[in-house]
Amino acid sequence: MNYLSVENVSKSFGERHLFKDIAFGINKDQKIGFVAKNGTGKTSLLNIIAGLESPDDGQVVSRKGITISFLPQEPDLDPSLTIEETIFAGDNPILKTIANYEKALLHMEEADAYQKAFDAMEAAQAWDFETQYKQILFKLKLDDLGRKVELLSGGQKKRLALAQMMLTKPDLAILDEPTNHLDLEMIEWLEDYFRTENITLFMVTHDRYFLENVCNEIVELENGKLYSYKGNYAYYLENKDARVAAWEAETGKAKQLYKKELEWMRRQPKARTTKSKSRIDDFAEIKSRAHERRNDHTVQLEINMERMGSKILEFHNVGKSYGDLTLLNKFEYVFKTGERVGIIGKNGTGKTTFLNIMTGALPPDTGKVIVGDTVKFGYYTQKGIAIKEGQKVIDVIKEFGDHIPLKKGRTISAGQLLERFLFDRKKQYDFVERLSGGERKRLYLCTVFIQNPNFLILDEPTNDLDVVTLNVLEQFLLDFPGCLVVVSHDRYFMDKIVDHLFVFKGDAVVENFPGNYSDFRAYEGGISNAFAKAEKEQAQLENKQKFEASITQTASDNKSWKEKQHKGALSFNEQKEHAKLEREIAKLERQKEEKQKVFLNPDLSQDEITEESIKLQKIIDDIEAKEERWFELSSKMEE
Structure with a gap:
């Protein structure tokens, strides 16, 4: 059953053509992952499908009676x-x-x-x-x-x-980067939900394990054309390689044919027969095909990295707290040359604080951090690049100099460097504020790398990057000879890049695990998943019993609530109000106790006592009013 059809849709911004005459359909039970480079129109296409933008040409037709939900990035x-x-x-x-x-x-x-x-x-x-x-x-x-x-x-x-x-x-969910801002536990839960739920999906995500485990089809937008792969991410990679190889073979044949036809055209045949006219007409198409090129440039940067000494980075009895929240306690570690560490843990367990202590941006409360004399940090933060109004892409790089030093005394111009980071000459003179989120991330990476660090610290580098750029970034990092510390929720990225993990478990517990993320999940997953499943089932049972009890007239009644008369039962909104009142009364009681403690202070002036008494009476009045309503609803439940 077809849910939605995209019919010959085109979209441009000025002279920039994102896509032209693309067409595809979304059918019931399909879970489609949409893959494209940053800046090629992924979000624009999603907005068009969701009805938030209008195409220049073509139309989007959805089946009557289906519900469509859209999750934008913002x-x-x-x-x-x-x-x-x-x-x-x-x-x-x-x-x-x-x-x-x-x-x-x-x-x-x-x-x-x-x-x-x-x-x-x-x-x-x-x-x-x-x-x-x-x-x-x-x-x-x-x-x-x-x-x-x-x-x-x-x-x-x-x-x-x-x-x-x-x-x-x-019936159909359209999602733009649904895994952004989710920790690993949330991502795995959402992955399981989408995989098992009876819902049709069309989504953009950079999370390749998510694509692998959830999607049953991958649609790729490349050079304005759509390519569909009826399988998961692994199937897409395998068959894309086959498609590219076939394309290169066809291009080789087209070049040979072009040379042959070019010689014939140069001879300028005098006889204008029907056959020769047809051959002349075909020449333009042959020429176009022979001159096609794939835009498969890779990020290239020859790091002029300073050699590291024997002392790199050492943590000795490091502690850090914020009030009653302790993030680090007597943390000890000595980094060695070429270490590649991944950092994982729930939000709020101290990962970013740890990175700031590493770089000296934040001092520890106890202990000391020793940084070697030869260490030069390159720190990629979640904040991203600071956008200056009216600044062009090339101006960002020229702030580091018109020419950037490379190995062996060589230099490279700012424009040439940007080309290596996939910004063509035209793109280099775009305003930074016009770049897509992923393009800004790529530009920010460029500014970090060109400072020639020998110790890279990357805090969520994969957010908003397209799958193509991620593959390129991974290859660059695999060849990086210095130390590397990465915080990321991208499991595929972590598995490929790091050798061992710092697992932040909360309560100042940091475990040094010898392996990548998949190794860690295999080690801990069995027990934690079984516990989580039992805990979830128990919570569901308790919530179900609580809900049914709220609409049951008597606890001793053996009849199903579906068979009972509903005369004395609370409505759904009244049940919701009853539960909310219980929470609010408990909260006010706590405020009352705290306010009463204020009067124990012997230094309070008479004016302050009067002011606090008024506040206390206000809390007591609120409690009484809410309790009166609570009793009213409770008595209705017992009728």
């Missing part, structure tokens, strides 16, 4: 809402189903309407919607349901938009 959420309110503010068909059911409960005498609403609840599995959204938010580390969207980080907003999209259970 979600647009209402900042005034809380996390929980955002879930209920979305255009979620399940919420409409619940509302219809509650309306039908008020008119039980209309049997047909009630049965229809009841069947809709069954079909949508809407009975445990509260359990579903809380589980998803918990997995995405969004468990403070009352927190305002305006207070969330960019990554938290992206995760909230992802949760909102997942809860709508769309």
Whole structure:
């Protein structure tokens, strides 16, 4: 069954043509990964499919009656809402189903309407919607349901938009880099969800294990043309190599034919027969095919790396805390020449703090860090490149000099260097603010590498980079002769680049694991997965029992809640309000206790005592008002 068709779509920006006359379809149960270089129109195509942009030519046709959800890189959420309110503010068909059911409960005498609403609840599995959204938010580390969207980080907003999209259970989900801002545990959970859920996907992601394990088709946009591969990422790589080899063979034949036809054209045959006219017309096409070139340049940079001495980087009894949060405690390690270390761990366990201590940007609280005299750090941070208004790409590199020194006394111009980082002459004079996210990352990498470091520190270097650039970057790093420390959520990248791991487990525990990420998962995965599964099943059971208890008239009643009269039961919104009141009352009680402790201070003036008394009375009034409403709802449950 066809869900959506892209019909001869074209898109340009000024003289820059992204793609022309491309066409493909998305069918039910397909999970398509979309692959292309940065700056070639991935996000533009996703926006066109989602209806956020209009193509220059062509059209996108979707099947009537299907639901389509789009997850952009920068979600647009209402900042005034809380996390929980955002879930209920979305255009979620399940919420409409619940509302219809509650309306039908008020008119039980209309049997047909009630049965229809009841069947809709069954079909949508809407009975445990509260359990579903809380589980998803918990997995995405969004468990403070009352927190305002305006207070969330960019990554938290992206995760909230992802949760909102997942809860709508769309027929077709369009995703732009869904794994960005997710830690490894979240990525593996999302991977499992998409692999097993009955949902059709069209997504852009740089995570190649995600492509491998989730997708059943890869679509590549290259030089304005689409190529489809009916398989996962490994199948795509194998068959792309075969396609490129066939293309090169055909190009070789075309060049030979071109030489032959060129000689014939130079002889300028006088006889203008129908056959000769046809041959002349075909010559232009042969010439075009013979002169086609693949834009497969690779990032090349001859590092003029200073030789490292015997002393590189040493940590001795290093400790670092923020208040009660201890990130490092008596950490010891001595780096050796050529070490390649990957750093993994949940967000908030101190990974970036550790990198800042390494480079001297942040002092340790205890212990000392010794840096060798010959060490020159190259630090790629998550902040990326600082964009200056009106600055062109080539101006960024010229800040380091018009000519960059290479090995053996040779130099290279700023323009030549940019060409090695896949910025052609025309692109070099684009304004930096016009670059795609991935192109800015590539430019930033260039500024880090050209300073000739012998100790590279890369904090999430793979975010927003396309798959093609990632392969190129990996090859460069594999040849890098210095020390390398990488923080990344890209499992494929880590497996290929690093030799051992620092695993930040929280509570100042840092484990030195001898192997890559896949080795680590194989070592710890069995026990942790079994524990997580049991914990999830127990939580689901408890939430289900709690929900069913809230709508059951008596605990001793053996009848199914589906068979009971709903006269005295709370509506869905009232159940939600009842649970929210319990949380708010508990929070206010804690505030009351803290405020009461203030009066123990003997140094309080009379004015301060009066001011604090007013605040305390306000808290007490709030508690009483909320308790009154809570008792009102509780008594309704017992009717």
